[in-house]
Amino acid sequence: MQFLTPLAFLGALLAVPIILLYMLRLRRREMLVSSTFLWQQILQDQEANTPWQRLRRNLLLLLQLLILALLVLALARPFITVPSVSAGQTALLLDASASMNATDTTDGRTRFEEARLRALEIVDTLSADSIMTIIRVGTTPEILTPYTGDRERLRGAITAAQPGIGRGDWLTALTLAAEGGRGVEDFSVVIVGDGGLNEGDNLPSISIPGDVRFIPVGISDQNVAITALASRAVPGQAPQLFAQLTNYGATDAEVVFSLQVDDNPVPLVSERYTVPAESNLPIVSTAALTQNFSTLHANLTLSVNSVSQDYLTEDNDAWYVARQTGDRTALLMTEGNLFMEQVLRSQPGLQLFRGDVNRPLPQQPYDLYIFDAYLPPTLPDADMLIVNPPASTDLFTVGTEQTDVRNIEVVPG
Known part of the structure; x- marks a missing residue:
């Protein structure tokens, strides 16, 4: 939170005389009475009215101080900064480099999770006539969604985005964003990330036809x-x-x-x-x-x-x-793909053998098995390259997209 007129807080000094009025002794007129019944009460009043005594709980004093605090706060004119974009066409660049996996945010989230929240807030501020594109800046920049005014589509693209494990190619990403703004009257670029750029990136040389805003995430460089x-x-x-x-x-x-x-x-x-x-x-x-x-x-x-x-x-x-010495062996099982065979035979350090798809796999082990439009009844327990599989297996289903596949092992039997 910030304040337009912070000098108004000097008005809080008015609380000092208010408190002093409650601490100083009250002056009362002396009167003669014909009874001693009120002596005890008079002694208590004298003790209470002695100057600079400890303040007692007083509802009226608290109300006066509260009114003063609200008045001073109103005069200071507080405001908060909310990420927003003006009407028009906006390219939002979401940093997905490896450093965005750091967990140095205030809430313990990763930098990328924090960046997604900031990006979602920006989408929520889009006006009815605004359009936006989301560009994920990883090793290879990726357009998650083209220019659209559909907030649900933009939010879905941001929510589904994930950080990478390499450097972000900012030169390509900014060039891609700049090209999308050529000829657009009201164009802007919003970057959400941790500010880590590759050495040698000459970002000022990129001409961007519009305003550029940077929203930082992450609070520490300890790594x-x-x-x-x-x-x-x-x-x-x-x-x-x-x-x-x-x-x-x-x-x-x-x-x-x-x-x-x-x-x-x-x-x-x-x-x-x-x-x-x-x-x-x-x-x-x-x-x-x-x-x-x-x-x-x-x-x-x-x-x-x-x-x-x-x-x-x-x-x-x-x-x-370690670099392996000697040639590696590979078995190619194909029904006649001569182009693939010639490409494989041209690879240095690779000794290629061609098998017969009408016969069982040879008993001799190979370093790599290459299956082109063919699958054996039982997959070998070795490294494999499967091209254009004719049927589904336990490893994959033909016709579906495989994402984040790693460390696949074939257990015989």
């Missing part, structure tokens, strides 16, 4: 992350591990860095580090890595005695996949 992970093989020595830890906050962070090799649940490395504020910490590990490892999984957590916070945990894990 630690693994920003690099790699391994290098040195001739005659065990592979070396290289990692980089980044502290985006303003205070030093005490962290624990652990490393797991392949599927071994026991960490090969578990060490404590102090990452300076707003700095990177390179790590060169001398852990005894074997020459034939497949994957490395690094994890970063705050130590129990760390005074800093970590509001974004999605960047606390990193994986490194």
Whole structure:
């Protein structure tokens, strides 16, 4: 809440003389009486009327102070700022970058959840003759809904939006929004996000034909992350591990860095580090890595005695996949797709075999199975690429859209 005339609060000083009137002794006329019955009451009155005594509960005093407070508040002319857009055409850009998963809002929600609430408030302020489009700014900007004045459609698009795990392509998103406003007399752009832009984004070079408003979400920059992970093989020595830890906050962070090799649940490395504020910490590990490892999984957590916070945990894990030596084998099962076969045979490091769809799958295992317009009676327990499946399986249903599919495993039998 803000005030148009904050100097009006000086009127609250009038409460001082009002209170003093109740604290000072009252002056009364002395009179002679023929009875001593009222002496006790007179003594009580004298005690009560002694100057600077503690105030007693007085309803009239409370009412006078309340009237004064309301009068001062009215003179100060309070107002609140409500996100709104003017009539016309508006492009609303919703930040969906990975940093929007942070939980540093006042209510414990993620930044993206807070951004959705702000966007819904803006939709509610649209006038009857206004139209709006919603653009989700992720790794690839996506138009969630074209320009429309249907509030329910806009609200549905915002409610269904989800944050991503990469950077937001703001150059493309703003260019897309600007192109939609060419030739429009009353055009504006509203950005709801945390203000994190990619390094090198030259946003001022984009000419936007209208006003641009930015509504920020998020209140803290405290975050630690693994920003690099790699391994290098040195001739005659065990592979070396290289990692980089980044502290985006303003205070030093005490962290624990652990490393797991392949599927071994026991960490090969578990060490404590102090990452300076707003700095990177390179790590060169001398852990005894074997020459034939497949994957490395690094994890970063705050130590129990760390005074800093970590509001974004999605960047606390990193994986490194070792480059495989030798060719990988693939089995192509198709009824005659020569174009696909030629493309696969042109891939370096891939040894392609073609099977007969009229016969069972070979017993020999392959690194990858490619099924083109064909499915075997039993799917193999291996990596698969299924193109144009002729029928539904336990993994999917033909004719429906599959969303957020990951870590599918086939259990034989």
